Amino acid sequence: MLAGIDLGGTQVRVALARSDGQLLASFRTKTPLLGTPQRMVEWAAAEIEQHRRREKINSIAIGAPGPIDIEHGVLVNPPNLPGWRNVPLASMLRRATGAQVHVANDADMAGLGEYHRGAGRGTRNMVYITWSTGVGGGLIIGGRLHRGAHGTAGEIGHMIIDPDGPLDNCGQRGCLEAMAGGASLARETGHPAAELFKAAQGGNEHARMVVERAARYMGLALISLTNAIDPELFVMGGGVTRSWALVQPTMIETLKSSPFIKPARRPRLLRARLGDRAGQVGAVEWARINQ
Numbered sequence: 001m002l003a004g005i006d007l008g009g010t011q012v013r014v015a016l017a018r019s020d021g022q023l024l025a026s027f028r029t030k031t032p033l034l035g036t037p038q039r040m041v042e043w044a045a046a047e048i049e050q051h052r053r054r055e056k057i058n059s060i061a062i063g064a065p066g067p068i069d070i071e072h073g074v075l076v077n078p079p080n081l082p083g084w085r086n087v088p089l090a091s092m093l094r095r096a097t098g099a100q101v102h103v104a105n106d107a108d109m110a111g112l113g114e115y116h117r118g119a120g121r122g123t124r125n126m127v128y129i130t131w132s133t134g135v136g137g138g139l140i141i142g143g144r145l146h147r148g149a150h151g152t153a154g155e156i157g158h159m160i161i162d163p164d165g166p167l168d169n170c171g172q173r174g175c176l177e178a179m180a181g182g183a184s185l186a187r188e189t190g191h192p193a194a195e196l197f198k199a200a201q202g203g204n205e206h207a208r209m210v211v212e213r214a215a216r217y218m219g220l221a222l223i224s225l226t227n228a229i230d231p232e233l234f235v236m237g238g239g240v241t242r243s244w245a246l247v248q249p250t251m252i253e254t255l256k257s258s259p260f261i262k263p264a265r266r267p268r269l270l271r272a273r274l275g276d277r278a279g280q281v282g283a284v285e286w287a288r289i290n291q
């Protein structure tokens, strides 16, 4: 059997599957309730133990927020898991379950989930983008998850859109995340991003202008990604896609504005299908691929 875990700042989700990837059961809890890495590992191991029905768990993949030391399976200092510094997650889970454990980037896992079981099915070259508080991504190239030389490929949020733009948390200026991420829009307008999008929906001129500008920046990122990667499809998930009708037309219009990207090679843009299950579904796939 396999297990896929999606470790987020608000929830931890675990899915159990047959060795061919067929999902059997899933369960979740709130991350803050568990508190420490040790308790999270104990909880996940106990749930897996209880549901595995005497079958052996061969392989576990866990998607976690970056930065991650992929090679050693260590969470370095994820901003949305305060206190989780240098956590050797792979070895902790291995000790608790006896399975081989693969630690991966959460956006990579969500992208893999959409590729195998969601909006990306049937493609070979797909870019997954999660647009919410921050901006992240996962690259599927030639039918495989592309992780790069150090496991950090797909950091779409840190593509520089404007070198004179606002300073990002990462230290660069004018990153896509600093220009269009929900947290930066909230900082700029003084309203939570969800409120901002609601106001734009309701016809508020200023809110509409801010949202459109953010969608245009995202569209510029789509142009650069198309030129760099030549995907067939963009799949977009994350909280902002709840306002799809508000952002999709501007992104498409921006993508179409490139005279260099001819219609024949212009990728499609679809909304993600798996919602917040994408991460656990992708982690199961990663456990299957690496078993």
Ligand SMILES: [Zn+2]
Residues within 6 Å of the ligand: 157, 158, 159, 168, 169, 170, 171, 172, 175, 177
């Ligand atoms: Zn950045």
